[in-house]
Amino acid sequence: MLTILDGVSLAIQQGEAVAVVGASGSGKSTLLGLLAGLDLPSSGQVLLDGTDLATLDEDGRAQLRARLLGFVFQSFQLLPSLTALENVMLPLELSGRAGQAREEAQRLLQRVGLASRCGHLPHQLSGGEQQRVAIARAFATGPRLLLADEPTGNLDAHTGERVVELLFSLNAEHGTTLVLVTHDQTLAAHCHRRLELEAGQLVAG
Template identity: 50%
Template sequence: MTHGVECKGVSKVFQGDGVSTYALENVNIKLEEGEFVAIVGPSGSGKSTLLSLLGALDLPSDGEILYGGSPVNKLNSRRLADFRFENIGFIFQQFHLLPTLTALENVMSPLFARKVSYNKKERAEGLLEQVGLGDKFNSLPSQLSGGQQQRVAIARALVHEPHWLLADEPTGNLDTNTGEIIFERLSNLNREKGCGVIFVTHDADLASRADRIIEMKNGKVISDTRSGAYA
C-alpha cells in the first residue's frame, strides 16, 4: 500500500448565526509519500483547517480525503482513531504535553491503551535520546524549556513511527535559534526515515526550504510549487 494523501474537492463549512462560512473551498491536492511540504498563507486562510482534515482530526463538509487511494472520511470513529494512530503524528504550536507526566511518560502516552509489538519504554527512551533529551526522562514539562518541550512533542509524535508528521506552526513559540534546531530535526526525520512532513508556517525562510510550498488564501489553494530539486 502506498501512503500518498489526496484531497478531492474538499470543502469545510462552519455554520453560525444563520451564516455559512467556508474555511476551505474545493481544495484539490495530491501529496506523495515522503514529501516535505510547507503550507503558507495569511491568518484565516484555511491552513490549520486543511492540516486537521489531512490528519483526520476533522472531517470535510464536502469532498474526500483519500489515503493510499481509500477514503478516510468514510471510516467510523473507532476506525478513524486507529487510522490516526497507525499513520499520523501531530506536533502543535502549544506542545500539549500533559503537565503531571514526565517527559518519558508523555512520549509513551499515545501507546497507553494500545497493544504494540515493541517495548514501549525502550522506544520512548530511544526517541528522547535521538532528540537530545537523554538526560530528561524524568523531568516534568514545567522543568523544561520551550525548545525542550517541543522536542518531547516531536518524540511523542514519532513514537509509533507514523507515515506522516503534521506540524502546525512547530517553531511559532520558539526563538530563532531553537526554531532552527526543531526545523532541522523535522528535515532530518524526513530524509533519514522517509517520513512525510506537512508543516504550517508563517516563516517564509523555513517554507522556502521545503520540497514543496502550498499557498492558501480565503480557503483556497492559490499556488502549489516545488523547489528546483523536486520540480
C-alpha cells in the same frame, strides 16, 4: 454557513515534505485538521493512504491516525502530568506496544538530545525542549505521515531553527511524509513543495 476552504485540490506523495503557508485565518489549520481526519469536509473527499476518511466513523479514523500519523503542535500539547519519557511512551502504550515503550522512548529522547531530562515534567522544560519531546513523541510509533502545525510558532528564531533541523533530519531518517503549516518562510523553504492558501483557496503550489 461559513466557507473556510473552497476548491482545494491536492495530492501529496509518499516521502514528500510539503509546507502550507498563508495568512492567519486563511484556513491552514482547518486543512491540516481535515488531512488528519480530525474533522470531515462538508463536501469533497480526503483520501489517506488510499482510504476515504468519510467512509470511516470517528473511532475508525482514530485507528487510522494511530497507525499512520504523527503530530507536532504549535503549543506542544504535552500532557502536563506526564514526564518527558512518559509523554513519548504514551502513543506506544496506546497502540499496544507497552512492552517496548520505555526502551523506544528512551532511544528517541536520546536522539532529540534530551536523554538527561527523561524524568522532568513539561513545566520544568523550556519551550524548545518541550517541542523536542513532542517531536520524539510524534516519531515514536514510526508514522508514515507527520503533520506539524506551526512547530516553531511558539519558539524564538534560534531555537526554532534547531527544532526544524531536528524535524527534518528525523524525517529523512524515517522516510516519513511531512505536511507542515507555517508562517515561517525559512521553514517553508526547507520543504520540497509550498502550498499557499489565501482566503480558503489554493493560490500557489
